Amino acid sequence: MGIRSWFGLDRPEAPEPVRSGPPTTEQLLGALDAIEAQAREGKVPGVVLSRLLRVTRIVRQTLPRLSNLGLGSSQGFSVMATATDYLPVAIGNYLRLPRDWADTRxxxxxxxxxxxLVDQLDLLGTTMDKVYDAVCRADAEAIIVHGAFLEQKFGQASGGGVLGLGPDPVRVAPPPGTGSSGTADPSGAVSTSPSPHPLAPPE
Structure with a gap:
């Protein structure tokens, strides 16, 4: 045994703890299922259950688009924390109390x-609704950007043609070699005889 052993200097260094990454979508959905089941089994009042289901519904709608915000963003963290921490703590704190005392005192x-608890769930619902709106606006922004790209590349769309279904007659440009009131024959002469009325019966 050397002097390093006396001072504990020859002990192997403790391995660094393994840092887990952010929860997956499946884990977040599982957390939502668990808190809903806990609330139903605990027979929470209807005003609590309806607000809880509103929050979990919005979170479920947000999860497929969460990458638009980034898992490292504050809004993305709020969504994950709501599913894994905020909701379980809020419901758990209430269920640990005697029901008659919790509902009346x-x-x-x-x-x-x-x-x-109702106030807390309302706050979470409002916050998650704002996050969901931000996620959807990020998707809608792509439509605006793509439209601007198309206008820059191809120009604005034309106003369209006239179908001539109204009282105004359809104006068609005459073919080359004809006048404004006649038609051309093969010899190049222009016939000035008026065309029959479109509604006149044949002779």
Whole structure:
């Protein structure tokens, strides 16, 4: 045993802890399923369950488009934290309390536990709705950019032709070699005889 052993200097270094990445879409969906099942099994009041389902519905709609915001963005983090932390903690705190006490006893600002839980779920629902709107606007921005590209490349679309279905007659340019009131024959002479009226019966 050397002097390094006396001071513990020959001990192997502890391996660095493995850092897990962000949760996958499947894990987030599983967390939403779990919190919904927990709320139903705990028989939370209808005002709580309806608000919880609103939040989970918006989160489910947002997850397929979450890459538009980036998992490292604050909005992306809010979506993941809502599914894995905010909702489970809010529902779990309520379910640990006796039901009659939680629903009737004021604990803060004259509100009972269930009223405070409703406020928290409303706040989460409003926040997730704003995130979902931002995600959809990111997709819609692609339509605007593509339209600007097409206008720059091909110019604005024409106003379209006249179908001539109204009272105004259809104006058709005469073929080359004809006058404004006659037609050309093979010899090059122009016939000035008027054309029959389109509605006149044949003679």
């Amino acid at each position: 004021p604990i803060a600002a004259g509100k009972s536990s269930v009223m405070l």
